[in-house]
Amino acid sequence: MADKRTMTTSAGAPVSDNQNSVTAGERGPVLLQDYQLIEKLAHQNRERIPERVVHAKGWGAHGVLKITGDISKYTIAKALQPGVETPMLARFSTVAGEQGAADAERDVRGFALKFYTEDGNWDLVGNNTPVFFVRDPLKFPDFIHTQKRHPRTNMRSPTAMWDFWSLSPESLHQVTILMSDRGLPTAPMFMNGYGSHTYSLWNDKGERFWVKFHFKTMQGHKHHTNAEAEQVVGKTRESYQEALYGTIEDGDFPKWKVQVQIMPEADAEKTSYNPFDLTKVWPHAEYPPIDIGVMELNRNPDNYFTEIENAAFSPSNIVPGISHSPDKMLQARIFSYADAHRYRLGTHYETIPVNQPKCPVHHYHRDGEMNTFGGIKTGNPDAFYEPNSFGGPVENPAAKEPPLKISGDADRYNHRIGNDDYSQPRALFNLFDEGEKNRLFSNIAAAMGGVPGEIIERQLAHFDKIHPDYGNGVRKALKEAHGYEANAVPVTGKTPQRAAE
Numbered sequence: 001m002a003d004k005r006t007m008t009t010s011a012g013a014p015v016s017d018n019q020n021s022v023t024a025g026e027r028g029p030v031l032l033q034d035y036q037l038i039e040k041l042a043h044q045n046r047e048r049i050p051e052r053v054v055h056a057k058g059w060g061a062h063g064v065l066k067i068t069g070d071i072s073k074y075t076i077a078k079a080l081q082p083g084v085e086t087p088m089l090a091r092f093s094t095v096a097g098e099q100g101a102a103d104a105e106r107d108v109r110g111f112a113l114k115f116y117t118e119d120g121n122w123d124l125v126g127n128n129t130p131v132f133f134v135r136d137p138l139k140f141p142d143f144i145h146t147q148k149r150h151p152r153t154n155m156r157s158p159t160a161m162w163d164f165w166s167l168s169p170e171s172l173h174q175v176t177i178l179m180s181d182r183g184l185p186t187a188p189m190f191m192n193g194y195g196s197h198t199y200s201l202w203n204d205k206g207e208r209f210w211v212k213f214h215f216k217t218m219q220g221h222k223h224h225t226n227a228e229a230e231q232v233v234g235k236t237r238e239s240y241q242e243a244l245y246g247t248i249e250d251g252d253f254p255k256w257k258v259q260v261q262i263m264p265e266a267d268a269e270k271t272s273y274n275p276f277d278l279t280k281v282w283p284h285a286e287y288p289p290i291d292i293g294v295m296e297l298n299r300n301p302d303n304y305f306t307e308i309e310n311a312a313f314s315p316s317n318i319v320p321g322i323s324h325s326p327d328k329m330l331q332a333r334i335f336s337y338a339d340a341h342r343y344r345l346g347t348h349y350e351t352i353p354v355n356q357p358k359c360p361v362h363h364y365h366r367d368g369e370m371n372t373f374g375g376i377k378t379g380n381p382d383a384f385y386e387p388n389s390f391g392g393p394v395e396n397p398a399a400k401e402p403p404l405k406i407s408g409d410a411d412r413y414n415h416r417i418g419n420d421d422y423s424q425p426r427a428l429f430n431l432f433d434e435g436e437k438n439r440l441f442s443n444i445a446a447a448m449g450g451v452p453g454e455i456i457e458r459q460l461a462h463f464d465k466i467h468p469d470y471g472n473g474v475r476k477a478l479k480e481a482h483g484y485e486a487n488a489v490p491v492t493g494k495t496p497q498r499a500a501e
């Protein structure tokens with residue numbers, strides 16, 4: 001009876017009336033036996049899934065990675081061989097805002113990429129900045145708590161942010177980027193992406209090379225000032241969604257130049273900085289970026305929920321020829337993301353179409369909630385354990401990565417001792433022209449609204465160590481914005497959130 005146009009229940013039975021509930025008499029009440037009504041209401045109650053604990057607001061699209069350069073001497077990764085084109089998915093995001101947050105808010109932007117390679121999914125879950133706020137994963141939840149809502153006021157707290165940052169000088173590099181022009185891009189197409197961590201490449205000789213990935217916007221950089229962003233947010237909360245969706249619908253596909261920096265394995269012992277420290281970049285003069293290809297986004301999702309909300313990106317997803325590094329933050333992320341996906345999307349999140357590898361998948365995991373892949377993935381019902389005598393899939397030593405050299409005693413090493421937190425932010429500060437410096441100062445002053453003087457003074461002392469002009473510039477901007485004099489407690493003025501309202 002149910003032809004193509006006949007609406008059905010989810011059990012497939014034809015629906016005779018989708019306008020009127022079953023009632024006892026014309027005026028009601030509704031009868032409990034109206035399963036069609038109950039099913040509709042029950043499904044609606046289950047439409048939302050937990051939002052991402054961070055990076056909840058996002059925008060995404062499908063595309064392709066085209067490799068034009070030749071780094072085959074460094075890696076066997078199939079997706080990085082000359083001429084190879086790999087389908088991919090990108091999701092951009094803000095970090096702190098909830099799913100309904102306005103797009104044009106000052107924040108670091110997530111830059112998450114999933115490459116569907118012949119050897120499985122390779123995910124690069126980076127940001128639009130080459131560094132991060134903390135270098136030890138033990139501090140990540142603390143840091144994120146300062147960015148989210150205060151438990152009592154239920155508002156974001158500039159005091160918490162600057163208290164944490166001023167007590168964590170390793171954050172200075174990222175804070176400087178966040179408060180600079182690049183902290184508020186106008187749309188995803190107008191920002192760079194960075195893998196941020198040091199990863200490694202390995203080749204057919206079993207040699208390992210450290211690597212950093214960069215994605216340079218080919219649309220050019222575009223930023224909002226705080227004042228412009230207020231105007232934008234006043235008109236639309238969805239400026240990024242509109243821009244990204246619109247440009248792809250118009251056939252004007254955004255592109256990024258893909259670059260790598262390569263460091264020979266032994267150099268890691270020689271650099272003046274720890275190359276696995278996520279608060280540091282590798283200076284281009286020492287490790288020049290090498291062009292290897294182009295990433296293009298060319299297809300909007302047909303369904304935002306199934307293709308973007310359901311997307312599960314994880315730094316644990318690597319493929320032969322690409323691997324991790326000793327970066328402590330990276331190890332924590334290898335655990336954290338898949339754990340988050342099992343909670344947010346369910347045990348079998350990798351069977352959701354957008355997360356499915358586009359290559360054969362053979363494993364011995366079985367059963368579990370919402371197992372829709374028909375038992376085990378070995379192709380033989382008798383091969384449900386390993387080893388077996390029934391031709392089930394076996395390991396392939398060709399996928400073995402070279403050993404990772406490590407040394408040292410297991411201990412809790414103080415990461416704040418002997419670490420230069422000032423030189424690289426200084427190199428960045430020195431890159432800024434006068435206009436950029438002034439906007440940096442005023443953005444910082446605006447973000448310090450409501451913060452107690454003692455916290456401001458602690459932060460100013462760090463800015464002074466980067467460059468006296470930095471500290472003094474912020475002092476002047478604080479005076480202009482809030483009439484702040486040294487040690488005045490607290491600074492008056494609107495908090496950034498209130499200003500955005």
Ligand code: NDP
Pocket residue numbers: 130177180181182192216281282283284285423424425427428431432436
């Ligand atoms: P370089 O002058 O060789 O590189 C400068 C880099 O900074 C370029 O990648 C450029 O990106 C980027 N940049 C330029 N202007 C700005 C800006 N206003 N805000 C943020 N980034 C900007 O110097 P180094 O490699 O020695 O790095 C100096 C500083 O530049 C670093 O301390 C770091 O803060 C920053 N930086 C360095 C990167 C690296 O990988 N070495 C990457 C990004 C930033 P673009 O090409 O897009 O213009």
Ligand code: HEM
Pocket residue numbers: 051052053054055058091092093109110111112125126127132136137140195196197278311312313329332333336337340341344
């Ligand atoms: C999202 C944890 C550091 C970039 C997430 C999520 C978690 C998480 C749990 C939500 C995942 C989901 O529900 O799908 C952590 C931990 C970190 C860390 C524990 C440090 C120890 C970083 C760093 C970067 C980063 C350093 C960038 C360089 C992102 C991005 C997303 C994200 C882009 C959103 C991914 C998407 O679009 O789905 N992070 N994170 N995170 N994180 Fe991190």
